[in-house]
Amino acid sequence: MSLKTHQLLKNKKKNILELWMKNQLADEGLREDLISNDELRSQSEELITALVGNLSSENFTNFDADEWSPVIEILGGIAITRARQGFSPRETGNFVFSLKEAILEVLQQEITNDPTVLFQESLKVNRIMDSLSVVTFETFIKGREEVILRQTDEITEISTPVIRVWDGILALPIIGTLDSARTQIVMENLLQEIVETGSSIAILDISGVPAVDSLVAQHLIKTVSATRLMGAECIISGIRPEIAQTVVHLGIDLSNIITKATLASALAYSFKVMRLEVKKIGTISKF
Amino acid sequence: MDKIPILRMGAFLLVTIQVDLYDRLALNLEADLVQMVNKTNAKGVLIDISAVSIVDSFMGRIIGNIASMSKILDAETVVVGMQPAVAITLIELGLPLKGVHTSLDMEKGMNLLKSMIDETEEDADEDQTADDFIAE
Numbered sequence: 184m185s186l187k188t189h190q191l192l193k194n195k196k197k198n199i200l201e202l203w204m205k206n207q208l209a210d211e212g213l214r215e216d217l218i219s220n221d222e223l224r225s226q227s228e229e230l231i232t233a234l235v236g237n238l239s240s241e242n243f244t245n246f247d248a249d250e251w252s253p254v255i256e257i258l259g260g261i262a263i264t265r266a267r268q269g270f271s272p273r274e275t276g277n278f279v280f281s282l283k284e285a286i287l288e289v290l291q292q293e294i295t296n297d298p299t300v301l302f303q304e305s306l307k308v309n310r311i312m313d314s315l316s317v318v319t320f321e322t323f324i325k326g327r328e329e330v331i332l333r334q335t336d337e338i339t340e341i342s343t344p345v346i347r348v349w350d351g352i353l354a355l356p357i358i359g360t361l362d363s364a365r366t367q368i369v370m371e372n373l374l375q376e377i378v379e380t381g382s383s384i385a386i387l388d389i390s391g392v393p394a395v396d397s398l399v400a401q402h403l404i405k406t407v408s409a410t411r412l413m414g415a416e417c418i419i420s421g422i423r424p425e426i427a428q429t430v431v432h433l434g435i436d437l438s439n440i441i442t443k444a445t446l447a448s449a450l451a452y453s454f455k456v457m458r459l460e461v462k463k464i465g466t467i468s469k470f
Numbered sequence: 471m472d473k474i475p476i477l478r479m480g481a482f483l484l485v486t487i488q489v490d491l492y493d494r495l496a497l498n499l500e501a502d503l504v505q506m507v508n509k510t511n512a513k514g515v516l517i518d519i520s521a522v523s524i525v526d527s528f529m530g531r532i533i534g535n536i537a538s539m540s541k542i543l544d545a546e547t548v549v550v551g552m553q554p555a556v557a558i559t560l561i562e563l564g565l566p567l568k569g570v571h572t573s574l575d576m577e578k579g580m581n582l583l584k585s586m587i588d589e590t591e592e593d594a595d596e597d598q599t600a601d602d603f604i605a606e
């Protein structure tokens with residue numbers, strides 16, 4: 184009997200495609216802003232060609248068969264593109280579910296004489312299409328996770344810039360919460376930059392750090408000690424009153440670390456250490 | 471048997487470590503260096519570890535020991551050219567090398583030593599004048 188079904192699907196490929204397209208276009212959630220109708224049609228056609236082209240009586244009930252891999256590949260590709268384009272899970276799911284609807288409808292039209300056969304064949308089609316949906320969702324979520332991972336990488340990459348504020352003075356503004364992984368990156372970047380520029384003073388500005396607990400403080404102390412080991416001096420600046428309060432309440436000892444309230448005062452201190460002086464020149468000034 | 475050369479330059483001793491230190495070599499260096507400080511009456515020790523890429527806690531302790539021993543013999547120790555990875559390792563091992571002076575490169579280390587020795591000599595001079603004054 185199953186021989187009949189896959190033959191039937193092969194013969195009725197055009198019908199199924201038309202029905203499927205109709206279903207998809209009738210769907211309220213159709214995203215014409217994200218994908219054009221032509222593109223949708225070509226995607227659908229590619230998938231359905233692969234699907235019916237690879238169907239045979241042996242693999243019709245066995246989803247693990249090798250013949251399914253091209254179909255899975257195409258479907259995975261579509262799901263990943265959709266994840267990147269910003270389709271919602273429901274819209275991506277509907278793509279496969281509407282195909283199931285179309286196939287079932289064609290089956291219903293063709294097998295009219297025997298309800299038992301229709302039921303059995305529908306069950307098989309259901310099983311196959313459910314497996315395809317699972318594949319779609321798996322790849323869709325994988326695509327989403329890739330996007331998130333890339334964003335995380337980008338955030339860590341751009342969030343720790345080492346700025347050369349003066350010859351021999353580096354500044355590193357830290358924005359966001361400091362955890363172990365970020366401290367590691369901050370430390371590595373800073374030390375590397377110290378070696379490359381031969382700077383003797385590094386200013387760690389923590390005005391963008393929302394809260395300092397004992398763990399964060401420990402990370403800061405580590406960074407300062409490592410800088411000191413390299414032979415450079417490290418100043419912590421941008422300490423807000425609330426942070427000063429928490430640090431003292433937690434009993435964290437920052438007495439061996441040079442701390443300044445603002446980046447400006449840290450810079451002024453660095454100038455003093457390097458025996459530099461900034462002064463106003465001339466008497467006429469617009470400012 | 472490998473030996474790390476200790477060079478004398480004026481009032482300072484220069485040690486450039488260019489091989490990975492294994493335990494026995496480090497212990498020998500410690501002994502040799504202290505002997506040398508005593509013999510030459512050096513005022514400062516410069517240890518260049520820019521070529522060292524691997525450290526362990528033992529290495530860290532040896533460097534700390536050398537600094538403390540030299541200090542007792544009235545010589546300051548400056549460690550120069552530490553690699554970032556080495557610095558991070560020492561911190562993670564909980565060895566911030568307290569009492570050891572550090573510098574980015576040989577030149578800065580030399581200047582640091584000079585300034586430290588100038589300071590101590592000035593102090594000595596001041597003590598001298600104060601003594602003279604009292605004597606008068």
